[in-house]
Amino acid sequence: xxxxxxxxxxxxxxxxxxxxxxxxxxxxxSSMLFIAFSSAYWVHKTDGMNNNAWxxxxxxxxxxxxxxxxxxxxxxxxxxxxxxxNDNVYKIPSLLTITLILALSFCVxxxxxxxxxxxxxxxxxxxxxxxxxxxxxxxxxxVHLFHILGGIxxxxxxxxxxTRLEIHKKSxxxxxxxxxxxxxxxxxxxxxxxxxxxxK
Amino acid sequence: MSTVEIxxxxxxxxPTHHDEHGHHDHHHKQSFISKYIFSTDHKMISKQYLITGxxxxxxGMGMSLLFRMQLAWPDETFPLxxxxxxxxxxxxxxxxxxxxxLVTIHGTIMVFYVLTAGLSGTFSNxxxxxxxxxxxxxxxxxxxxxxxxxxLSSVVLMSSFLVETGPASSGWTxxxxxxxxxxxxxxxxxxTTLWLVAIILFIVSALLGGINYIVTVLNMxxxxxxxxxxxxxxxxxxLTAVLGLLSFPVLLGAGLLLIFDRSFGxxxxxxxxxxxxxxxLSNSGGSPVLYQHLFWFxxxxxxxxxxxxxxxxxxxxxxxxxxxxIFGYTAMVISLIGISFLxxxxxxxxxxxxxxxxFLGTMFMYxxxxxxxxxxxxxxxxxxxxxxxxxxxTTGMMFAIGLVSLFISGGLTGIYLGNAAxxxxxxxxxxxxxxxxxxxxxxxxxxxxxxxxxxxPKMFGKMMNKTLGTLHFWLTFISAYLVFFPMHFMxxxxxxxxxxxxxxxxxxxxxxxxxxFITVSAFLGGVAQLLFLYNFFNSIFRGEKATKNPWxxxxxxxxxxxxxxxxxxPGAIPTVYRGPHEYSRPDRESDYFPQNDPGNGEPEHYHxxxxxxxxxxxxxxxxxxVFFSSFAHLFLAKKVQx
Numbered sequence: 001x002x003x004x005x006x007x008x009x010x011x012x013x014x015x016x017x018x019x020x021x022x023x024x025x026x027x028x029x030s031s032m033l034f035i036a037f038s039s040a041y042w043v044h045k046t047d048g049m050n051n052n053a054w055x056x057x058x059x060x061x062x063x064x065x066x067x068x069x070x071x072x073x074x075x076x077x078x079x080x081x082x083x084x085x086n087d088n089v090y091k092i093p094s095l096l097t098i099t100l101i102l103a104l105s106f107c108v109x110x111x112x113x114x115x116x117x118x119x120x121x122x123x124x125x126x127x128x129x130x131x132x133x134x135x136x137x138x139x140x141x142x143v144h145l146f147h148i149l150g151g152i153x154x155x156x157x158x159x160x161x162x163t164r165l166e167i168h169k170k171s172x173x174x175x176x177x178x179x180x181x182x183x184x185x186x187x188x189x190x191x192x193x194x195x196x197x198x199x200k
Numbered sequence: 201m202s203t204v205e206i207x208x209x210x211x212x213x214x215p216t217h218h219d220e221h222g223h224h225d226h227h228h229k230q231s232f233i234s235k236y237i238f239s240t241d242h243k244m245i246s247k248q249y250l251i252t253g254x255x256x257x258x259x260g261m262g263m264s265l266l267f268r269m270q271l272a273w274p275d276e277t278f279p280l281x282x283x284x285x286x287x288x289x290x291x292x293x294x295x296x297x298x299x300x301x302l303v304t305i306h307g308t309i310m311v312f313y314v315l316t317a318g319l320s321g322t323f324s325n326x327x328x329x330x331x332x333x334x335x336x337x338x339x340x341x342x343x344x345x346x347x348x349x350x351x352l353s354s355v356v357l358m359s360s361f362l363v364e365t366g367p368a369s370s371g372w373t374x375x376x377x378x379x380x381x382x383x384x385x386x387x388x389x390x391x392t393t394l395w396l397v398a399i400i401l402f403i404v405s406a407l408l409g410g411i412n413y414i415v416t417v418l419n420m421x422x423x424x425x426x427x428x429x430x431x432x433x434x435x436x437x438x439l440t441a442v443l444g445l446l447s448f449p450v451l452l453g454a455g456l457l458l459i460f461d462r463s464f465g466x467x468x469x470x471x472x473x474x475x476x477x478x479x480x481l482s483n484s485g486g487s488p489v490l491y492q493h494l495f496w497f498x499x500x501x502x503x504x505x506x507x508x509x510x511x512x513x514x515x516x517x518x519x520x521x522x523x524x525x526i527f528g529y530t531a532m533v534i535s536l537i538g539i540s541f542l543x544x545x546x547x548x549x550x551x552x553x554x555x556x557x558x559f560l561g562t563m564f565m566y567x568x569x570x571x572x573x574x575x576x577x578x579x580x581x582x583x584x585x586x587x588x589x590x591x592x593x594t595t596g597m598m599f600a601i602g603l604v605s606l607f608i609s610g611g612l613t614g615i616y617l618g619n620a621a622x623x624x625x626x627x628x629x630x631x632x633x634x635x636x637x638x639x640x641x642x643x644x645x646x647x648x649x650x651x652x653x654x655x656x657p658k659m660f661g662k663m664m665n666k667t668l669g670t671l672h673f674w675l676t677f678i679s680a681y682l683v684f685f686p687m688h689f690m691x692x693x694x695x696x697x698x699x700x701x702x703x704x705x706x707x708x709x710x711x712x713x714x715x716x717f718i719t720v721s722a723f724l725g726g727v728a729q730l731l732f733l734y735n736f737f738n739s740i741f742r743g744e745k746a747t748k749n750p751w752x753x754x755x756x757x758x759x760x761x762x763x764x765x766x767x768x769x770p771g772a773i774p775t776v777y778r779g780p781h782e783y784s785r786p787d788r789e790s791d792y793f794p795q796n797d798p799g800n801g802e803p804e805h806y807h808x809x810x811x812x813x814x815x816x817x818x819x820x821x822x823x824x825x826v827f828f829s830s831f832a833h834l835f836l837a838k839k840v841q842x
Contacts, residue, residue, distance in 0.1 A: 018338040018415050025411040029449045036453035036497070040468070040490055053485055125465025129485025135466040139457065 023177045027184050030147060034188055037143065038195055041136045045199060055130030056200045057122065059137070059193070062113035066106055067193050073102035074186040080158075081179040087169040092162040099182075100155045103148065110145050114138065133200070140192050144185070151185050154178045238348075240340035243764050245347050246325035247659060250652070252347075253318020254736070256354055258729075260309035263302045265726055270294045272712075272719035274701040288366065296700045297386045300369035303698055304387070307372030308357065308395070310641065312402055315506040317350050319648045320444075323509055324413045324437040326655060330757035331431050333422025333774060335767045338415035342408050349405035357398035360391045368395035371698065373495055376469035376488045380461045383475060393462070396455050403448045403455075410441035410448075417441075422756070424776035429795065431755050431780040432519075432526060435533050436512020439540045440505050446544070447501040454494035461486070489554050496547035504543045507640050508536060510647020511578060511607075514600035516780070517650045518582055520753045521597035522589030523791050525781040527581045535574035535581075542571050552623040561620040568618035575611055579604065590784065590791070594751065595669030596654030602677050603646040609681075610639025613688065628698075631691025634684045642680040649676070652736070657750045661762045662743030668735040672728050679725030686714050754794045755780050778804045 045054050080095040122134035158178045161167050167175050239245060269278060281289025288298035325343065329336055337343045360367035369387030370378035374395060382389045417430070417438045430438075457468040461483070469491045470483035519526040526532060548556060548564035582604045591597070613635040616622050626632060649672075656664050695708050702708040702715065749758035756776070760768050774796035782793035785806045793799065821829075 018419050021415045021419055022339060022342070022411050025414055025445060026407075029407055029411070029445050032446050032449035033453050036450040036494060037457075040453070040457070040494060043490055043493065044468075044487065047487060047490075124460075126467050126485060127482060129467075129471070132467060132485045135460070135468065139460065143456070 017173050019173055020176060020180070023180050027181070030184075031188075033143065034140070034192070037136070037140055038192075041133075041140070041195075042199060044132060044136070053129040055128065055133050057120065057133070059196055059200070060113040060116035060120070062109050062116050063141070063193055063196075066109040066113065067190060069102055069106045069109055070186045070189050073099050073106065074183055076102060077155075077179050077182045080162075081175055084162075084167050084172060084175045085169065089162070089165055089168050092167055092175075093159060096155060096159045096162055100152065100159060103152050103155060103182075106148060107145065107152075110141055110148075113141070137196060140196070144189055144192060147185055147188070151178075151182050154181060238344060240336070240344045241764075241766060242325045242329050242337050242340065242343060243659070243768075245343055246322050248347050249317060249321035249325060249350070250659070252351060252354060253314050253322060254733070256309050256313040257318065258733075259358065260306050260314055261726060261729060263306040263309075265722060266294070267299055267302045267306070268719040268722045270299055270700070271702070272716040274703045297369055298366055299700045300371075300385070300698070301367045301387050301391065304369050304371055304374075304395075305357070305360075305367050308368075308399075311372060311502065311506065312399070313350075313354055313357070315641070315644045315648070316406065316502070317402070319644060319651075320437065320440055320505065320509045321347070321350065321409060322648075323433070323513060323651050323655070324409070324441070326659060327431075327433050327757060328413055328416050328437055329420075330658070330760060330768060331434050331755050331780075332417060332420060332425055333756050333776065334416055334420040335769075335773070337412045338420060339412055343412050346405045346408035346412065349401050349408065353398045353401035353405060356394055356401060360394040360398075363390045363394070365389040365391055367391040373492075373499065374458070375495075376458060376461065376491050377473055380458060380469050381473065381475065381481070382462065396459055396462075400452060400455055403452045406444050406448050410444040413437055413441040414445065422773045422776055425795075428530075429776055429779045431512075432515035432529070432532055432536075433509075433512040435536055436508045436515075439536050440508045443501040443505050443508075443540055443543060447498040447505075450494055451498035454491055454498070457494075458491065489551070492551050492554060493547070496550045497544075499550060500547040501540075501543045503636075503640050504539055506644045507647075508539065510603060510644040510650075511536070513647045513651040513654070514582070514603045516755070517596045517600040517654050518585050518604075519781045519783065520654075520751050521592045521594055521600075522586050523592070523783045524585055524589045525779075525783060527584035527587075528577070529779065529781065531577050532581055535577040538574035539571060542567060542574070546571065549618055549620075549623070552620045553627050558620070565618055565620045569615060571618075572611070572615055575607075579608055579611075592751075594653065595664065595666055595673060596650045596652075596751075598670065598673045599646045599650035599653060602673065603643050603650065605677075606638050606643040606646060606680065609685075610635060610637075610643060614639060625694070626691060628696055629691035630687040630695045630697055633697050634687035634691060637684045637687075638680070642684065646676075646680075649673075649732070654751065655757075656736075656739065657746030657762075658757055658760075660740050660743070661746050661764075662739050663746050663750065664739045664743060665735050668731050672731045672735065675728030675731070676725060679721050679728060682721035683718050683725060686718055690714060749794075752790075752792050754782060754792050756795055759794065759796055782806070 076095055076099040080092050080099060083089075083091040083095055117134065117137070122131060122137075124135055124138045126132050126135055155178060158167065158175055161174060236244065239248070266281070266284070269280075277292030278289075278294075279292050281292050281294050283289075285294070285298060288295040325337070328334070357367075365386040367387055368374060368379065368391045369385060370392065374392065378384045378388060379392050380388075382392075417434055421430075457466075460466040461469050465482075467483035467486040469488050470481070470486040471488075472484060473481045475481060515526055515532060546564060546568045548560060549568045552561050552564070586601070613631065617626055617632060617635055653664055653669055656662070690711050693707075693711070695702070695711055699708075703712060746762055748762055751758075756774060759774050761770060775798075776795045777798055778793065778795055780795055782805075784791045785793055785802070786808070787802055787806055788799075793802075
């Protein structure tokens with residue numbers, strides 16, 4: 001390999017890595033998906049034809065608990081990232097494990113919220129015209145949960161990497177992707193819960 | 201433009217896995233599978249895209265010929281129908297449901313599989329790394345996944361021809377409720393499910409590919425390749441990928457809601473429907489117009505996803521073969537950006553007659569008509585580039601000029617259709633069919649042919665036969681106009697699109713001769729494509745060997761060896777010293793000036809020396825006196841003392 005190549009590789013490490021860029025573009029794409037669904041929700045709600053029939057209901061308590069869980073999990077994800085940045089490599093696995101447990105409990109909490117909605121008589125399929133609002137809540141939270149599953153896979157890979165001491169000060173790309181994506185999912189959830197609360 | 205070096209990032213050679221091998225001139229042994237099937241090399245993936253696209257194109261064109269036969273001779277029987285389609289062509293008569301299926305799948309194949317994946321997938325993959333000076337894509341693995349998702353999607357779509365109820369048949373837009381109720385028509389059953397699965401796989405493929413294109417263009421350009429030195433092809437591919445990234449997820453959303461309506465009992469798009477024999481359905485509260493909004497939010501940018509790569513390719517081909525710099529490089533880039541931006545706010549012009557608020561319709565009309573401005577900028581720049589050029593009529597060049605012609609004649613009718621009031625008459629008529637087949641169908645396929653003929657030597661190391669190419673061009677060009685031009689008049693007379701048979705309706709019966717004429721012309725176009733297929737595949741194996749830079753072009757892809765190697769350049773990646781269109785410079789002996797040629801201290805752009813007359817220096821006065829006396833000159837009509 002020529003010296004030119006080696007030099008460019010070393011400068012490359014400090015620049016905005018391609019993998020990070022790919023993550024951001026993926027975030028743009030999935031933001032468009034959530035924008036599409038929430039716009040559809042808004043159009044449906046404000047549609048003159050269905051206005052009278054729109055069913056407003058209080059969100060299940062579990063959704064608010066989910067919000068707290070996803071917030072704390074983001075904090076722990078940030079701690080893991082900081083630990084890697086400060087080269088506290090032995091702290092990373094434990095912090096990531098806590099993040100993972102919180103992520104899994106977010107999934108459980110979402111499931112319980114759906115059960116709660118079912119008990120309120122709000123199903124995915126609607127029988128009354130207005131109950132379409134409930135269908136939307138299922139779709140928005142379900143698509144978000146699907147994204148969370150992807151995030152959990154990333155956290156597990158990061159956890160395995162961290163136990164092999166492959167995440168440290170000089171090898172931050174993967175944990176950075178994990179952190180960026182996980183924070184994105186947290187922000188999306190907070191957006192969704194506020195949107196559903198104020199636009200119910 | 202000054203010669204500012206904007207090297208946005210220091211990433212000169214990307215550390216993709218190719219660099220790990222070190223010696224690029226070494227040929228490492230690759231198994232058949234890793235070389236030809238699960239290849240991660242962008243050049244191989246581009247060939248895979250192209251050949252899959254051509255095969256899908258054959259299916260798409262074949263279907264159009266079948267339904268054109270039905271339209272021209274509705275009362276005849278053709279044993280061909282029965283032998284090809286079995287129970288759908290019983291007794292040689294095409295089944296009406298199957299007619300709808302053919303129209304639907306023809307549209308889907310042409311829009312997504314040929315002109316999105318086949319065009320943008322092929323040439324983005326081939327040209328982005330080669331023209332920006334990168335060893336491969338940012339993520340070669342994702343690139344491979346992108347192709348295989350596309351392949352899987354094609355297989356799923358074509359497999360819908362093998363199911364008992366036939367393929368999706370509610371039009372390429374698959375509007376609910378036809379597409380949402382499994383019992384609405386035969387094709388609404390399993391066929392539509394397969395269609396939706398195919399499109400979701402396609403979206404995944406388009407996103408994986410598009411993300412790669414954006415990262416590669418922005419992050420992996422070689423030294424000296426600033427954004428204002430990018431070939432226009434790359435600008436077009438970059439903006440196309442951005443459009444795809446922003447619009448395809450919305451189609452995914454629309455498709456998911458449709459799947460929920462079909463299979464999970466929701467009613468996002470369904471309301472108060474009585475189905476014959478089934479009675480009232482339980483679905484209520486939904487709105488089919490919601491689907492149209494979501495669909496066309498993708499659907500309109502999709503038109504530019506199809507067209508912009510073709511425009512970028514023709515910019516490059518026209519500049520090279522006119523041996524002139526492209527006229528108004530910056531204007532070309534700005535017009536591409538303008539078209540990209542506008543494409544997101546005009547979707548409502550597909551929905552003028554859905555009962556939309558007339559005020560909203562007017563807004564959509566204005567922004568639609570504004571698209572004429574960047575489109576005209578591009579058209580005039582093509583013509584100005586051709587003007588007084590030293591034109592070389594290569595086959596690629598003829599197709600690129602053909603694109604300009606079709607873009608003008610198809611684009612003009614867009615101004616009619618963009619008017620909310622005129623659209624009441626023209627909507628869903630053959631006028632629309634004529635418009636979009638010229639401006640985006642034929643124009644984009646001409647761009648694709650231009651690209652194939654121009655870059656064939658780069659892809660396969662062989663030249664295509666020029667005589668056959670010329671014949672292919674003229675037959676295709678003539679048949680495109682013969683097929684689509686008469687449709688304008690049918691549309692103006694109110695003939696609706698997607699009808700199975702016109703001979704039973706007296707006011708449309710008078711167009712039967714025109715329908716026969718169109719069908720015969722379409723067969724002429726079909727024969728022309730056979731010439732192309734023969735030329736294409738024959739040249740791969742028996743074509744004349746290509747030289748390194750057969751068109752004497754400036755861009756970086758022609759500096760790579762004819763035989764493809766992993767990592768593209770045997771040594772270091774070339775450095776770029778100037779823009780891509782420096783042709784026929786008076787200060788150079790040869791009429792082209794490759795981007796990687798350091799030259800002998802010539803400026804980046806040639807400026808003709810301006811003759812300055814030093815013998816005359818004008819009158820000398822104090823500025824204040826000039827200022828005040830100027831009013832005296834103005835109001836008192838004082839004579840100028842020269």
